[in-house]
Amino acid sequence: MKIEEKVLSTIKRFSLLKPNETVLCAVSGGPDSIALLHILKALSKRLKVNLHAAHFNHGLRDSEADEDENFVKSICKELFIPLIVGKENIKKLSGGKNIEAVARKERYSFLQETAKKIKADKIALGHTASDLCETVIFNMTKGSGIKGLRGFLPKRKNIIRPLFEVSREEVENYLKNHNIPFRIDSSNFNIKFSRNLIRLKVIPYLKKINPSLEETILRETQTLRELEEFITETVNSILKNCILTQNTFSIQLENLLPLHSFIKKAVIQEAFLKLTGESLNTKKLSAVINLLKSHKSGSIDLKNSFKAIKTQDVLIIKKEEKQQVHFKIPIVTIPSEIETPSGTFKFENTKDGDFVFPEDELKKGLFIKTREGGEWLSLPFGRKKLKKFLNEKKIPFHLRNRIPLLTTDENEVIWIPGLYKKTYIKESKRKVFVRYEGGIKDFDK
Template sequence: METMERLTQYILREKLFTSQDRLLLGVSGGKDSMLMAFLLWKLGYSIAIAHCNFKLRGVESELDEQLVREFSETHHIPYYTTHFDTKLHAEEHKLSIQMSARELRYQWFENLRQTHHFDAIAVAHHQQDHIETVFINLARGTGLRGLRGIASKRDQIIRPILWMSSQEIAQAVATYQVPYRDDQSNFSNKYVRNKVRLDILPQFRVLNANFDQIMLDNIERFTDSYDLLQRLTGAMREKLFISIDGRIEIEKILLEPYLNDTSLLFELFRPYNFEKNVLADLAESGLHKTGSQFESESHLLMVDRTHLLLYSSNHTPVETQYLEQGDAYLAISGRTLSFSISTDTTRDAAPHTAKVDLEALIFPLMIRRWMPGDRFIPLGMNSSKKLSDFFIQRKVPLLEKERVPVLINGNGEIIWIVGYQLDNRYRIKENTKKVATFVYR
């Protein structure tokens, strides 16, 4: 089957893009990316070429840039280029040269994609890159997830020639007489990927001449196993992890049957980046210690009375703000408290709404978090209650208290425990003429 026909079938099978999509191609000048550009141009897709000059190889980098530019001009393909001080970026961000170049390249590609409204970014990874990535991930300890190699499509990044071997690429380049330049750094084992490519994988090919195909079959099995695991744990997570008002609640009694299987716990909590040893501590003793907290790089897990409470680490307590009579709203921790005045004296029982007697208000009003010693008179009662006791009775989680705004009158009295309870002193009365309405969403 002809190369272009196989490429067309791969694009359709993997659902990489449609004939209407505009593609930005990352083209270095090497054999792989030049062939990708030629094939997609020959097939008539709407493409543009982006070339990065990393200033790492002196005149060789300039010749690479010249080749890609001339190819683009010859074939009337829109062309973008940029120059990077890759070594300086690596030093400033404490990265390897390879990681620095990768970060700079993909950031620039994405900026171009958004600025010029491209639908996808095409890069020229192929079969051997796929296999090398598995070995690199194996050495890094990424687990089953890393043994899937390189995805044909992830977010806006697509890899149209991932199906091609190095031999097929070399043959196609010769057949179509595609110009290219070799990057001499690819023949040095100084870098990790090159060491895998040049030193390690050839030894496996000596052991078995069909090694590459065996590895591709293995990768397919690894991917199937990983996908099956994600489907099973995803279904469990959907039942156990209940999203409520910006947090996730997990009923402890439902989680207990899985505590003896740390591997399963790890998969259940994988989207929240908890380490296995942290989950082992949780399983061993933390589940029964109310108030215990466990942290990952992105989330905080807190043990409450009957539930585990999972919060994003960007959670912040309510900050003190003031509301003037002329203000229409306040932004509070990602939500909005709106304020309006009317003569509508009908009561509203919705927890996110409070309607109070306007004449009782002394502006500016204050919004703040609760404080020890706070007291208020709950609606319908005559005696005051500690806010801390109110939270306990309502079973408000410990960390959640920090997210509950408290609306304070100019005289220091609590008007409303926002979203929970109105103070009885500020209710609408028979002689109320003007009503202040607060809505928290």
């Protein structure tokens, strides 16, 4: 198959470009991106896309960098492709440290800014199947998860890689057959860089075992991409049935325990990522799995003050509260509005409310407070300790001391928003209406 046809089929298979889109081709001047530029130019009419080019001069490798820039300028002029050039002194900017990483970061921001400026829908990079092969071997050698083993993607957000299924050999043959000139980056031959060592020394050896190494790795990564998609979809469907707020994640154990431990870890990892923007290492993930396996309740310190707490029937991931907030506020006058750390209580004589009680109760001395111990509830069949009541309602331990209670001076609980209301048998003329606006109502669910 001609290389143009192969690239066209990659573009279609992965929906890389749509008609009327503008694509910005990132051209270094090297063989891959020069081939990509020519191929996209040849396909642009059939694809009905507008083609632009961008080159970034890193100011490295002395005169070579300027020669690369001039070369790319001349090619684009020849092909009638509008070109945008960016320039930065990377050596100066990086202070001589991490030059490669700084260059890469600056190049990517230049490409994104340029795409924005010219309203390009996509940025095309010249990565080939041979680059994918090197990346995968490099990641495997260094150690990486599924993401590392599947390497880069044919499409990620607005970045596309149309040469994804083409080998470097095919690119070189195409350039040779069409007499297309390109620039050679002298640093590509320095085997002190691991990537070059893999390309120049390791891969030729591996190809003695499997001459179609690139094709094989391409197929393997396809399987890994599908596996990753499957895991993401499974995890997302599980997360849909969990409570995930800004600082807390909680999942019912009956939904979590039957899952395979691999999926359990993926769910916990994704939840943690959503809460903190960071990942957990495998040691911490395994510790949570062990906690889930044990028959007891308990907790584990995760990272950034976040904890995993296992109660009777939920797993909670939340930021550790440095100190417990206790409060006890008397209700002196009606109407009144009482602010507590968990929410606001409004007491009135006239309007409707979430809870209504006889005004006479005020004579007993009423308080809005958190649990101190010794509180009780008056139920039709007698008194019940608050502790027992909370146990029966399966209220998570971490919430028990934070739930606001409306109590009498004798420790009788008459209202717990969302959870309990005292029933008054006698109708009274003068009533008090209470409304509560606030948090910690997880137990409502």
